[in-house]
Amino acid sequence: MTRLAALALAMLAISAVPTFAGQREVEERLACQCGCGLTVHTCNHLQCSFAVPVREDIAKALAAGQPEDEIIARYVAEYGEKVLSSPTHEGFNLLAWWGPYVALALGTLALGLVIRRVGGKPAVEDADASLGDTASPELRARLDRELEKIDP
Amino acid sequence: MVLVGNLALRLALVTAIYAILASLWGARRRRPAFVASGEHAAFATVGLIGVAAAVLVHALVVHDFSLKYVASYSSTTLPLRYRIAALWGGMEGSLLFWVLLLAALTALALLQNRQRNRELMPYVTATCMTVAGFFLSLLVFITPPFAQLAFVPAEGTDLNPLLQNYWMSIHPPSLYLGYVSWTIPFAFAMAALATGRLDDLWIRTSRRWALAAWFFLSLGNLFGARWAYEVLGWGGYWAWDPVENAAFMPWLTGTAYLHSVMIQERKDMLKVWNLCLIILTFALTIFGTFLTRSGVISSVHSFTQSGMGPYFLGFLGAVVTVAVALLVSRLKDLKPSHRLDSVVSRESAFLFNNLIFLGIAFATFWGTVFPVLSEWVRGVKITVGPPFFNKVNAPLGIMLLFLMGVGPIVAWRRATVSKLISTFAVPTSIAVAAGATAFGLGMRSLSAVLVTSLAAFVLQTIAHEFHRGARARMAMTDEGYVTALFELVGRNRRRYGGYVVHLGVVCMFLGVTMSSVYRVEEVHTVTPGSSFDVGSFTLRYDGVRDLSDDHVARLAADVTVSREGREIATLHPEKRFYRRPEQPATEVDYRSTLSEDLYVILGSIGDDRTTATFQVYINPLVAWLWIGGVVLVLGTGICVFPARTRRIAERVEEAEPARTRGGIA
Numbered sequence: 001m002t003r004l005a006a007l008a009l010a011m012l013a014i015s016a017v018p019t020f021a022g023q024r025e026v027e028e029r030l031a032c033q034c035g036c037g038l039t040v041h042t043c044n045h046l047q048c049s050f051a052v053p054v055r056e057d058i059a060k061a062l063a064a065g066q067p068e069d070e071i072i073a074r075y076v077a078e079y080g081e082k083v084l085s086s087p088t089h090e091g092f093n094l095l096a097w098w099g100p101y102v103a104l105a106l107g108t109l110a111l112g113l114v115i116r117r118v119g120g121k122p123a124v125e126d127a128d129a130s131l132g133d134t135a136s137p138e139l140r141a142r143l144d145r146e147l148e149k150i151d152p
Numbered sequence: 153m154v155l156v157g158n159l160a161l162r163l164a165l166v167t168a169i170y171a172i173l174a175s176l177w178g179a180r181r182r183r184p185a186f187v188a189s190g191e192h193a194a195f196a197t198v199g200l201i202g203v204a205a206a207v208l209v210h211a212l213v214v215h216d217f218s219l220k221y222v223a224s225y226s227s228t229t230l231p232l233r234y235r236i237a238a239l240w241g242g243m244e245g246s247l248l249f250w251v252l253l254l255a256a257l258t259a260l261a262l263l264q265n266r267q268r269n270r271e272l273m274p275y276v277t278a279t280c281m282t283v284a285g286f287f288l289s290l291l292v293f294i295t296p297p298f299a300q301l302a303f304v305p306a307e308g309t310d311l312n313p314l315l316q317n318y319w320m321s322i323h324p325p326s327l328y329l330g331y332v333s334w335t336i337p338f339a340f341a342m343a344a345l346a347t348g349r350l351d352d353l354w355i356r357t358s359r360r361w362a363l364a365a366w367f368f369l370s371l372g373n374l375f376g377a378r379w380a381y382e383v384l385g386w387g388g389y390w391a392w393d394p395v396e397n398a399a400f401m402p403w404l405t406g407t408a409y410l411h412s413v414m415i416q417e418r419k420d421m422l423k424v425w426n427l428c429l430i431i432l433t434f435a436l437t438i439f440g441t442f443l444t445r446s447g448v449i450s451s452v453h454s455f456t457q458s459g460m461g462p463y464f465l466g467f468l469g470a471v472v473t474v475a476v477a478l479l480v481s482r483l484k485d486l487k488p489s490h491r492l493d494s495v496v497s498r499e500s501a502f503l504f505n506n507l508i509f510l511g512i513a514f515a516t517f518w519g520t521v522f523p524v525l526s527e528w529v530r531g532v533k534i535t536v537g538p539p540f541f542n543k544v545n546a547p548l549g550i551m552l553l554f555l556m557g558v559g560p561i562v563a564w565r566r567a568t569v570s571k572l573i574s575t576f577a578v579p580t581s582i583a584v585a586a587g588a589t590a591f592g593l594g595m596r597s598l599s600a601v602l603v604t605s606l607a608a609f610v611l612q613t614i615a616h617e618f619h620r621g622a623r624a625r626m627a628m629t630d631e632g633y634v635t636a637l638f639e640l641v642g643r644n645r646r647r648y649g650g651y652v653v654h655l656g657v658v659c660m661f662l663g664v665t666m667s668s669v670y671r672v673e674e675v676h677t678v679t680p681g682s683s684f685d686v687g688s689f690t691l692r693y694d695g696v697r698d699l700s701d702d703h704v705a706r707l708a709a710d711v712t713v714s715r716e717g718r719e720i721a722t723l724h725p726e727k728r729f730y731r732r733p734e735q736p737a738t739e740v741d742y743r744s745t746l747s748e749d750l751y752v753i754l755g756s757i758g759d760d761r762t763t764a765t766f767q768v769y770i771n772p773l774v775a776w777l778w779i780g781g782v783v784l785v786l787g788t789g790i791c792v793f794p795a796r797t798r799r800i801a802e803r804v805e806e807a808e809p810a811r812t813r814g815g816i817a
Contacts, residue, residue: 024673031535037393039537044386047736085537087522092530096522100515100544107507 026058026068030075031085039085154219157207157298161248164200164255165288167193171281179274179346187274191262194277197284198255205252208245208297212238217308220299221245227310227732229703234316240324241311243445243460244297249325250441251287253332254280261336261361269357275343276336283335286467294460313704313730313737319379327372327399331437333365334402337409338434338475341427345478350423350485355413360792362430366410367788369403374781385738385753387673387769389777390664392541397520398440401513405433408509411502419499421488424479425506431475436513438468443520496572501559508552515544542668550602553661556654557583557610560617578616583609603665607658614651614658621648645790652787659780666773667749675755677765686768689750690714693764696757705729706739709754709764713743725754725766746779748772 027041033050036043040058043051054075061071075083087093171193178186208221212235217223225238225245234241240249258280265273291297337358344354376396377389390396409429415422442464519536526534561575587605595601618637621644625636641648676684676691683692694710706728713721726739742751748770755765 028539031537037537038386038391039539042386042388042391042538044384044738080533082523082533082535085535086540086543087526087534087536092526093534096518096526096536096540097544099518099522100511100548103514103518104507104511104548107511108504111503111507 022068023055023058023062026062026071027055029068029072029085030054030083033079033083153207153210153216154298154300157204157211158296160200160203160207161288161291161296161298164197164204165285165292167196167200168281168285168288171197172278172285175274175277175281179278187270187277190274190277190281194255194262194281195259197281198252198259201248201252201255201284201288204297205239205248208248209236209239212236215308217306218300218304219297220301221297223301223305223308225308225311227308229732230308230310230316231703233318233321234311237315237320237324238311240328241315241320244291244295244299246324246328247287247291247295248297250328250332251284251291253325253328254284254287254335257332257336258284258339261339265357269353271347271349272340272343272354272357275346276339279339279342280335283471290460290463294463307732310730310732312733313728313735314383316730317379317383319375319383323372323375323379326368326375330365330367330369330372330399331402331440333361333368334406334430334434334437336361337365338430341430342475342478345427345475345482348482348485350482352413352417352420355416355426359413362406362410362413363788363792366403366406367785367792369399369406370781370784370788373399373403374778374784378778381774382740383737385740387671387751387753387767387771389774392516392519392538394520395440395444397516397541398436398443401516402433402436402440404509404513404516405429405436408506408513409433411509412506415499415502419488421499422503423486423488424483427479427486429506431472431479435468435472435475438464438471442468496562498559498562501555501562505552505555505559508548508555512545512548512552515548516541519544546599549661550599550606553603553606553610553658556657557606557613560651560654561613579609579612582612597669600665600669603661607662610654610658614655617651618648641790645793649787649790649792652790653784654787656780656783656785656787659776659783661780663773663775663777663780667771667777670772672770673768675765675767677763679763684766686750687770688715689770691752691766691768693766696761696764699726703731705731707754707757708739709757709766711741711752711766713750721750723750723752725752727754727757744775746773746775749774 024041028039030040032038032040032043032045032048032054034043034045034048036045036048038044040051040054045051058071061074062068072084081088087096089097171190173190174186174193175190178184178188178190208219210216211219211222212226213232215222215226215228221242221244222238225242226235230238238245240246258277261276261280262273265276269276337354340354340358340361344350373396376399380391381387381389409426412422412429413426416426442461445460445464519540522536523534526532557579561579562572583605586608587601590601590604595604618640621640622633622636625631625640626633629636629639631639672687674684674686676686678684678693680693680695683690685691690713692712692714694712697708697710699706699708706726708724708726711723711725712719713723721743723741723743725741728737728739729735730737738753740751740753742749751769751771753767753769755767757764
């Protein structure tokens with residue numbers, strides 16, 4: 001049993017794929033389909049039935065001079081969009097890329113409006129407001145200095 | 153024993169439901185006896201769930217394979233520590249563990265407040281027991297942990313080999329504690345809404361609970377990252393997997409909450425906002441549980457698809473609906489007594505900080521659910537993987553780092569232009585100098601230069617805050633510098649503990665950025681005795697050893713590492729083959745220093761063991777991610793531990809009602 005297991009261990013192989021310029025980039029653009037949730041480049045499964053042959057194929061294609069985009073297009077044609085590790089930058093997928101920034105922009109706008117609407121107007125009288133119009137600039141400056149000392 | 157476990161779970165459900173009803177009835181009818189009875193029922197629930205959990209652990213320890221759960225997640229060769237950890241290794245056990253933690257924390261909160269906040273406590277009990285009741289219902293009716301097999305197998309299927317790691321003993325418990333602890337501040341928020349006690353009482357009372365929840369969630373995420381780094385063998389620590397995202401989102405909204413409650417406590421503002429944040433944070437903890445267990449989104453962490461998704465979604469919907477309805481019904485009472493004085497103030501900086509936290513949380517949520525959205529709308533499956541999250545969140549993270557430097561040095565209420573210029577002159581100069589130095593040293597990545605520059609900015613502001621505070625104390629007292637520094641922290645634990653947490657986060661930013669941008673990665677196939685170079689290291693493959701035992705077959709390679717001709721380490725990366733279930737795994741080995749990690753994976757061993765293939769990574773500054781984690785823990789500890797003056801006040805407060813009771817008696 002131990003020998004069998006050791007043999008099985010020895011047979012497990014990450015093939016040592018020769019690397020070419022752009023290989024990592026292409027591998028990173030493709031999502032591994034084994035369920036690991038990683039890219040073809042980072043898939044950690046030793047005998048991954050997807051990542052290992054794809055890495056070899058990418059190396060061969062790059063060695064043969066095939067452009068990176070063509071390699072990617074070939075995989076998209078075969079597996080569909082899901083083989084891309086990120087959504088494309090077109091059509092409905094733009095929503096994925098821009099959604100967070102649009103939400104952030106709207107949030108900033110809302111925050112700006114709130115600050116502008118309430119800026120400089122205390123809702124109720126506080127210690128500062130109770131100074132009223134009678135407080136001299138010197139008194140206000142002194143108060144600010146004192147407050148600064150308490151909590152800079 | 154199975155009967156005891158099943159009975160305990162059913163009784164726990166009954167006591168939880170009774171606790172809800174008695175607490176609510178007692179609160180509405182002003183009947184303290186019912187409120188007390190509700191609390192006692194909550195204590196009984198903890199005990200009963202404890203009994204059920206003990207029965208399951210006992211079954212795992214004694215190999216009772218008549219139980220489906222035990223047969224599925226353990227074996228006779230599984231070491232004891234993993235048999236115990238198998239309690240949270242499967243769906244049913246993890247739910248039981250979850251509800252056990254929740255009930256225990258509820259009991260702790262009830263004990264902590266037995267003399268305080270009596271008006272709020274019935275609703276706290278009812279809220280916590282409602283959540284517990286939901287989980288207990290799942291355990292009783294949907295996915296029972298004590299289901300029995302028709303025949304008893306001689307051997308179990310065993311725990312997933314990836315889980316057979318010491319991180320298994322600490323990562324899930326800390327993550328679950330983080331998730332579950334958020335229930336307590338949420339329950340106090342619901343109690344505040346139900347009773348109309350809408351001042352900052354609920355926030356002050358649950359402040360340490362929120363900090364503890366944040367602390368454990370931080371730890372859970374960090375432990376998970378470390379686990380991935382050590383076990384998964386891909387040289388990284390965060391893969392933006394949906395379940396990782398599920399733990400990250402409540403951490404983000406919870407961090408926003410911890411910042412914005414300071415504004416409410418100080419200025420009596422942002423009441424609605426804080427309630428929204430705590431509702432959102434709690435909802436995201438349930439959403440995380442839904443993601444892991446629904447099978448809606450594929451993840452490496454997912455439990456088997458169970459059809460439990462609709463239950464979680466229904467519960468999530470009900471919780472959010474009730475919470476929002478309560479909030480809306482109290483809107484008129486939630487008017488702030490102060491408003492923002494100026495757009496250039498610490499309050500505004502906190503608000504922008506909140507916005508960025510929520511922006512990152514939304515981007516993470518958006519990327520996590522977008523594949524489902526795409527399939528619904530277009531009928532096309534797509535993948536939203538790590539490159540998307542890195543691209544979208546990196547700019548937001550950099551903005552957050554900037555705000556982390558700005559927040560502490562902008563004045564409360566209103567900052568004048570002259571004050572701003574004088575405050576920002578030094579940190580900005582240091583930031584520019586750091587950025588220029590980094591560029592001069594050959595750093596060409598924009599994000600790396602920006603992070604270096606902003607890290608210097610934040611570090612200067614933190615150091616200056618400590619220095620200025622110590623000098624102020626020295627001016628008022630006759631303390632020396634070091635004593636003044638310690639006294640300063642001791643008397644303002646929350647503020648200076650917060651700065652220490654910021655320090656930890658800066659370290660983490662540096663670690664993550666540099667290890668991502670400047671990682672070196674190479675694959676080499678070599679024969680025993682031969683060497684290869686990676687970066688400035690020379691690695692010599694000395695051979696392979698068989699370390700197999702009954703549980704796992706192991707082959708360990710011996711690799712000697714040299715630098716500039718001097719041997720500096722011997723690494724032993726392994727390949728493993730688990731016998732039950734038959735599954736291969738890697739065991740990486742690495743040499744970690746403050747400047748970089750040399751991370752070696754044994755990729756393969758040739759049939760006749762004459763060759764071995766190694767995948768080698770150099771991860772610059774990655775140690776600072778973990779160091780940052782330790783600093784973060786330290787900072788949170790400083791925040792949580794009460795200041796000396798407050799401890800005395802609390803003791804007086806505790807003693808006061810006792811005296812009153814004594815008088816009445």
